[in-house]
Amino acid sequence: MAVYTHVTAEEITEFLKNYNEGEIISLKGIAEGVENTNYILQTTKASYILTLYEKRVNPDDLPFFLGLMDHLVKKGCNTAAPVRDRDGIILKTLCGRPAALISFLNGLSVNRPMANHCYQLGREMAKMHKAASDFGLSRGNALSVAGWQDLVLQCEDRADEVAVGLKDLLHDEMDFLKSHWPSDLPTGVIHADLFPDNVFFMGDELSGLIDYYFACNDILAYDVAISMNAWCFEADGAFNITKASRMLRGYVKERPLSDAEMSAMSILCRGASFRFLLSRLYDWLNQVEGALVKVKDPSEYINKLKFHRAVKSPSEYGLGI
């Protein structure tokens, strides 16, 4: 949470001259976004998010991310929309950085998701998967099997600093996932980071999804697995089968899951928890002194991984309920 790049009144005033979005009323840096600088911009016309992409984002990926958001909005998804300037351009430059003006999406993220929130997320995710099926660009998932292998190599020597036995667990799981990761499931564009932070609700109604900056092409059901990890465990570590069941029910209301996808749910959930375990472990072991971003505890995902390793049947995720 940080403003890495300070935009002055003069710079934003000049920038806005390229748009038909009214006169500036206010610009305030917001304490959100781990990777980028974000401002709330208010003009005489509306509110917006102004995003400046910092160095952790590959500029070559921006046409994919912004193009995807634009595509989804046009297909009727509840997603913040990139705003075009007078020349129809979305991706601009501000303060020497790639930048984009994004429509402001009303709503708040929920701190403790309930089963109803999970149901709505499932539905919205499936709608998004279907809507993205004719999106013209693609982007590989750098955090899939090959990426996990790299992270294992970078973390293994110090893994036991976080939990005794973690190094062995990483190797064991990596070996399993490498040899069992499914290759025949339906793929498409996934959000890949649908944590509660990135899903807004107005009251109890889902108002939209934000932050597509991990979106990529991968197994569609893997997106469900990521969100089951993020939404369906309680604070005490217990898996809430009711929430998982509701999420799956919401999903299949819009896009049926095949028997093959359901049968693979356990390994997809293992992969999803392994992915977040590894990235959190890497960040934990490589903390930058004085960094503005709070590092998340990786051990939460050790527990989740262990849960999925013990799952014997897809019914344990509650689809039959």
Added chain:
Amino acid sequence: MAVYTHVTAEEITEFLKNYNEGEIISLKGIAEGVENTNYILQTTKASYILTLYEKRVNPDDLPFFLGLMDHLVKKGCNTAAPVRDRDGIILKTLCGRPAALISFLNGLSVNRPMANHCYQLGREMAKMHKAASDFGLSRGNALSVAGWQDLVLQCEDRADEVAVGLKDLLHDEMDFLKSHWPSDLPTGVIHADLFPDNVFFMGDELSGLIDYYFACNDILAYDVAISMNAWCFEADGAFNITKASRMLRGYVKERPLSDAEMSAMSILCRGASFRFLLSRLYDWLNQVEGALVKVKDPSEYINKLKFHRAVKSPSEYGLGI
């Protein structure tokens, strides 16, 4: 710049039930405010700043700060206004902290103030001084002569780490200010922190003043001296007499400065630069590792102090121009 206290959707929804300010649309933590947690809150009715007062603010001072803002708005000043709940209460509790809902003030702070901005600030400051003259509460200035003496004692041993000779300068200036600080000038409520960050403009028109959390009772012309230090030096350290002259002209348009006040301008400016030199020096020498707030370089104020020490006549501040 930080969000110290995280307010959940559930907590803000509950909090807003006490107000007649509509239903919540959005809540985003903003990267502003050194001492407090600030959110932009949008409801179906309007935008607001929600402030949670963190431990560096003395809760006993809050009735003064919030009461002053309320008083100034009622007298027609351009200032963000505290919002009353259904029971007429301004100072509330949220997440275990004192909290207040404040109206949203449109405008942006200027990065490089021009003479016109200085003129408008002078006028608005004088209006504020007049409007506060019948405010019922008072608050001493903890950062006046006695407070400076404390800071000198806390900083002197390590002052030369910042600049060789600084310890001697601190003692010399402290001695001078102690024996010459004026005691017969008009006093009243001053803002005491009218830096460009705290003054908003819409285009080139001043739209209002914010952040009254250093406001106190002190010499009125000392407020002018603080702002001359903050607004009238160029990035290269040169004093811009045109800007100072315009600030003074703006001020006297609303509230005349007596000969005694003008004659004291040099010592008031010395005191003002000494005060910010000392607080920045203290923060510089006592940096907290991993702190979210960037510490400001004290040496800028060494240079400003030296400028004012060399001033021979109040005309050097440009009132005669």
